[in-house]
Amino acid sequence: MNSQQHISILGSGNIGLSLAKGLVKAGICKPQQISLTRRNIAALSQYAEQGYHVSDNNLRAVRKADIVVLAVLPQQLNKLLDEIKPSLKPDKQLLISVISGVSCADIRQHLDLNVQIIRAMPNTAIAIGHSMTCIATDNGTNKNINLARSLFDTVGVTIQINEELMTSATALCACGIAFFLRSIRAASQGGTEIGFHAHDALKMAAQTAKGAADLLLQLASHPEQEIDKVTSPSGCTIAGLNEMEHHGFSSAMIKGIRLSAEKAGDLYKKD
Numbered sequence: 001m002n003s004q005q006h007i008s009i010l011g012s013g014n015i016g017l018s019l020a021k022g023l024v025k026a027g028i029c030k031p032q033q034i035s036l037t038r039r040n041i042a043a044l045s046q047y048a049e050q051g052y053h054v055s056d057n058n059l060r061a062v063r064k065a066d067i068v069v070l071a072v073l074p075q076q077l078n079k080l081l082d083e084i085k086p087s088l089k090p091d092k093q094l095l096i097s098v099i100s101g102v103s104c105a106d107i108r109q110h111l112d113l114n115v116q117i118i119r120a121m122p123n124t125a126i127a128i129g130h131s132m133t134c135i136a137t138d139n140g141t142n143k144n145i146n147l148a149r150s151l152f153d154t155v156g157v158t159i160q161i162n163e164e165l166m167t168s169a170t171a172l173c174a175c176g177i178a179f180f181l182r183s184i185r186a187a188s189q190g191g192t193e194i195g196f197h198a199h200d201a202l203k204m205a206a207q208t209a210k211g212a213a214d215l216l217l218q219l220a221s222h223p224e225q226e227i228d229k230v231t232s233p234s235g236c237t238i239a240g241l242n243e244m245e246h247h248g249f250s251s252a253m254i255k256g257i258r259l260s261a262e263k264a265g266d267l268y269k270k271d
């Protein structure tokens with residue numbers, strides 16, 4: 001993005017704001033280059049103080065944007081598209097949708113305009129530059145794909161996938177943040193039960209989880225390879241691990257991810 005370009009995030013809730021914060025933190029753009037919209041703009045007052053353009057006027061935000069990010073809930077999308085259609089400039093703007101369960105074709109069909117759309121599925125770690133973002137498109141030009149990649153690369157790791165896998169990406173990566181957080185919370189609760197104060201237990205569990213993830217990412221190794229290094233014969237790790245498996249640890253995670261993916265594909269109720 002150059003310093004003259006403007007990005008408008010329509011639907012500045014959890015993920016919209018995380019994206020805005022991540023882009024500014026990465027130095028990709030200044031708050032003054034970002035418009036944030038929602039209907040209840042009082043909830044955005046602290047962002048106005050930081051220099052973001054804050055508004056409940058989607059039409060105006062779209063008019064000045066080079067990149068329009070759609071970040072409302074799936075059930076809020078059609079109304080938003082009807083509202084912004086008169087302001088869209090299909091030849092000059094890129095639309096990026098982070099909305100789960102809505103295809104590029106769904107959006108073009110509803111608008112009845114041949115807009116360039118990239119779908120992106122980031123997660124809330126985008127706010128601190130550690131998102132796993134999947135992108136997909138069915139009509140984006142290389143130039144626009146590269147533009148989207150260049151944005152999301154600055155706020156984490158990006159991969160391009162086939163569009164039909166976007167609901168799976170939603171479950172594994174976007175919902176996944178919650179799944180791993182709950183695992184860390186559960187570990188910390190175990191830690192408290194065996195003697196640590198809650199705040200120490202949480203810090204110890206989070207750092208241990210970070211170490212485990214980094215072992216895989218930095219060494220490019222397989223989880224079982226690293227697990228084998230921890231499980232001493234007749235030791236306490238294998239005892240704990242097997243107890244967890246007897247209670248369905250891996251199975252619960254797999255079934256949860258499957259259900260989330262099913263639900264993600266079902267979120268957009270067409271009118």
Ligand SMILES: NC(=O)C1=CN([C@@H]2O[C@H](COP(=O)(O)OP(=O)(O)OC[C@H]3O[C@@H](n4cnc5c(N)ncnc54)[C@H](OP(=O)(O)O)[C@@H]3O)[C@@H](O)[C@H]2O)C=CC1
Nearest residue numbers: 011012013014015038039040071072073074098099100174
């Ligand atoms: N949360 C996450 O981790 C992720 C979410 N997503 C997707 O991102 C989208 C948003 O999710 P999330 O951020 O969690 O949801 P939120 O409810 O937090 O955010 C949606 C925002 O849209 C605003 N909004 C609703 N209607 C309009 C409108 N007509 N014009 C402008 N703003 C509007 C709402 O504010 P108000 O009511 O004040 O208008 C709200 O702040 C969803 O489609 C979700 O599937 C994708 C990846 C990760």
Ligand SMILES: O=C(O)[C@@H]1CCC=N1
Nearest residue numbers: 100170171174175267
């Ligand atoms: O829970 C949801 O529906 C959204 C999509 C991915 C993360 N949050």
